[in-house]
Amino acid sequence: MKNIAILGLGAMGSRMAHNFLKQGYNLNVWNRSPEKCKRLVKQGAIQHLTPKEAAKSADIVFAMLTDDDASRDVWLNEATGALSGLKKNAIAIECSTLSFAYCLELSSILKDKGIQFLDAPVIGSRPQAEACQLIHLVGGDKSTLDKSHEILSINSSAVHYIGKVGSGMSMKLAVNGLFGIQVAALSEVLGMLNQLGLDRDHAVNILNELPTTSPALKGIGLAIIANNYAPLFPIDLVEKDFSYLLRVAESKSAKTPVVSTVLDVYKTAQKSGFGQDNIAGLVQLYL
Template structure:
């Protein structure tokens, strides 16, 4: 499978697309803002003006879009949507973080076109994408995964099979939720201790040496200590993922009060003007 289309050239999609080119794949690209594809075209990609055109005659379609709304538009628009351009047996890989409900619906639409589908949301951000160190969570049929294992490996250091379509998206939301709760709690603790008279960097230095602190949280702490809030995982997207997680919990009649509280924190961060900061930017509300 050497012919790939990538739909969505944001921070993650563009880096994944470049890795495909460097690995020798023939690449077609589409992005709503066409100028984002310029550097990839110089590397050999073919750029198209509609998703429908981009997915014609390819083996694999990689979708890397912001949210449900963006994905629905890209796939379902009547004249230009990718669904209308799919060929039989093309494998669609949904790498976006979307709701499990939409992933299942998209899978059904794609299978109705005699194409194939797996979901493969990613753990990691820009540095991991650049270095092919993303982690894919897989939902779908194992025989389809086997077909595209080499394609997924171009951008990843690990691939974990979770279960049927919807399960990998659910797991991705849970992973982001767990991470987001940790960052919100850390921010609160830093704010409280600063009022006692213990400065932020002293606290972060100690926490980085303790077994209670996850490697991911140590990385967040490093950014906080340097006042570096470059948006690797922007607050706006964190809020989106928590909203999706709470909807998932509601659909399953599950109670997740800590996630609910964390959503409130990130929504307040948005209201305070920190939506385009990295997730660590929530600490600004407490210091």
């Protein structure tokens, strides 16, 4: 399977595409803003004007998009969507972070057309994508994963099979929820310590020495010390993922009072003008 396509060349998709080219794959690309394809075309990619055209010659089609609405348009648009261009028995892989319900809907539509599907969202951001150190959380048929494992491994340090369709997406939402809750707690605690007269940076350094601080949260602490809120994981996307997480929890009558409360915190950050800042920028609500 040397012919692949990537739909969506944002911060993550463009880096994944670059890694595929380095490994010698025949790469078809599409992006809503065509100019983002230029660098990859210079490296050997073939640019297309629609997702449908990009998908036509591909054995595997990846999508890395912002949300449900973007994914629905890219895959299912009647005139330009990738679904109408996919070959029978092609494999469609969604690497975007989407809602659980939409993921199941997309899978069902593709299955009816004879298309194999994996939800394979990634853990990691731009640095991990550049270093081929992403982690895929995969839902779908195991035999489909077996066919795709080699290609998924190009951009990742690990490929975890979670279970049936939708399970990769639900696990990704859970991971982002857990991370977002930690960041909200850290931000709140630092604000309290600041009010008590403790230096912010000293407090972060102490917390980072303790076993209660996760490796990911240590990175957030270092970003806060550096006042570095460049959007690796923007608060706007954090709020979107929390909304999806709360939606699936409610659909299963799962109790998630902490998720609900923390979602409100991120919404407050958006209203305060911090939506384009990295998740670490949440601390600005408290300092």
